[in-house]
Amino acid sequence: MSLIQLKNVSKNFVEGIASGVSGISLEVSEGEIVTILGESGSGKTTLLKLIYGYLIPQSGEVLYKGEKIKGPSEKLIPGHDEMKMVTQEVTLNLYARVFDNIASQLSNTDLQAKSQLTLQTMEFLRIEHLAEKKIVELSGGEQQRVAIARAVITEPKVLLLDEPFSQIDSILKRQLRDDIERLAKFLKITVIMVSHDPTDGLALSDQLLIVKKGKIVRQGHPRNLYLHPQKAYVASLLGKANLLKNLSFLPKQETEFAVYPHQIKLSYTSGSAEAIVKSTHFSGAFQEVEVVVESKIILVHDPEFTPFVNGEKVFLDVLHYEELEQ
Ligand SMILES: Nc1ncnc2c1ncn2[C@@H]1O[C@H](COP(=O)(O)OP(=O)(O)OP(=O)(O)O)[C@@H](O)[C@H]1O
Numbered sequence: 001m002s003l004i005q006l007k008n009v010s011k012n013f014v015e016g017i018a019s020g021v022s023g024i025s026l027e028v029s030e031g032e033i034v035t036i037l038g039e040s041g042s043g044k045t046t047l048l049k050l051i052y053g054y055l056i057p058q059s060g061e062v063l064y065k066g067e068k069i070k071g072p073s074e075k076l077i078p079g080h081d082e083m084k085m086v087t088q089e090v091t092l093n094l095y096a097r098v099f100d101n102i103a104s105q106l107s108n109t110d111l112q113a114k115s116q117l118t119l120q121t122m123e124f125l126r127i128e129h130l131a132e133k134k135i136v137e138l139s140g141g142e143q144q145r146v147a148i149a150r151a152v153i154t155e156p157k158v159l160l161l162d163e164p165f166s167q168i169d170s171i172l173k174r175q176l177r178d179d180i181e182r183l184a185k186f187l188k189i190t191v192i193m194v195s196h197d198p199t200d201g202l203a204l205s206d207q208l209l210i211v212k213k214g215k216i217v218r219q220g221h222p223r224n225l226y227l228h229p230q231k232a233y234v235a236s237l238l239g240k241a242n243l244l245k246n247l248s249f250l251p252k253q254e255t256e257f258a259v260y261p262h263q264i265k266l267s268y269t270s271g272s273a274e275a276i277v278k279s280t281h282f283s284g285a286f287q288e289v290e291v292v293v294e295s296k297i298i299l300v301h302d303p304e305f306t307p308f309v310n311g312e313k314v315f316l317d318v319l320h321y322e323e324l325e326q
Contacts, residue, residue: 001066002029005062006051021214024216031188034207035192036209038211043213044194048192082157084151084156088163091147097134098131163193202222210234239260268314271314276311280302
C-alpha cells in the first residue's frame, strides 16, 4: 500500500476563478523522493500544504497510511505527527545557538540522550561546526540545513521541503542533494519537495510531478519524463527544449517536436537545413548558440566552442526529434 495517497484532490482559493489545485491524484511509497516541479503560481506549495494537512481539500481526500489527514479545523496543530514540513520562511530562533535550535525539539527527560542525538543529527547534515553560532550569523543555505536538522531530529517518516535549494549555490546544492538522498536511504524518510529548478528534480527524484495551472500534466520517473516529455510545457521546463513545427527539415509537418539544445549539431560543411548565426554566449561546459532557420530562433549547445560569427551561414543537423502531443 502507498504511504500517501491523494484521490482527486481540489482546493480553490477564490470562487469562480481557478487558483490552487484541481483533480490531483498521486501515490507516494515509503522512502521515495518526490519532486513537484512547475512554473511560479502553478500550485506546488498548495499541493505540499494539502499533503501536510495545513490546508483541507474542497473535494477529494488525502490519505496517510490509509487514513484521512486531519485539517486545521480538526486538529490544534495541523499536520500528521509523523510528517514535518520545512518552509521557506525562517522559523528558527534567530538569537539562539544552532545547537539549541535543534535540541529544543526534544524533551528534557534524558538530557544526555538529547545532547547526543542533537550532535548526531548535526553530523548527519554536516553542520556540527556551526553548533555554537547564532542563527543570525548564518548564511541562507546554512539556515536551511539547520531547519532541516530541526525537522529530522524528531524522526519524521515524511519530510516536506518547500524550495530547499532556493538559497544555495551550486556546491552546497550538491551537498544538500546528497543529504536528502541519505535521509531517504539510511533513515527511510519519504521526501516530498517543491522546486522550480528542473536540475534538482531530475538529479534526485524517484518520482517527478510536473504541475501547471493547478493540475498535474505529467508524472513519472525523471528520465522517462525528460526523454519523452509528450507536452511542450514539460520539454521546456525540463531542458529548455526548442519547440519546432512547420519547418522544412522536420520529419512531419503540422506536428510539433521537442529538440533539446544539445541534440542539434552545427557545421560549416553540411546539414539538413541552412541557418544564420544570431548570437553566441559562453556558458561554461558549452557555448549557447542561437541560430535562425526559416525565421525561427533555435537554441543550440556547442561543446566544441566553434568560433561562430554573428550573421554567418552554417548548417544544422538534428540528432533526435521527440514528437509532442497536439
Ligand atoms: N491563500 C491564498 N489565497 C488566494 N490565492 C492563493 C492562496 N495561496 C495560493 N493562491 C493562488 O493559488 C495558485 C497556486 O499558488 P502556489 O503558492 O501553490 O503556487 P507555487 O507553484 O507554489 O508558486 P511559487 O513557485 O511562486 O511559490 C496561485 O495562483 C496563487 O495566487
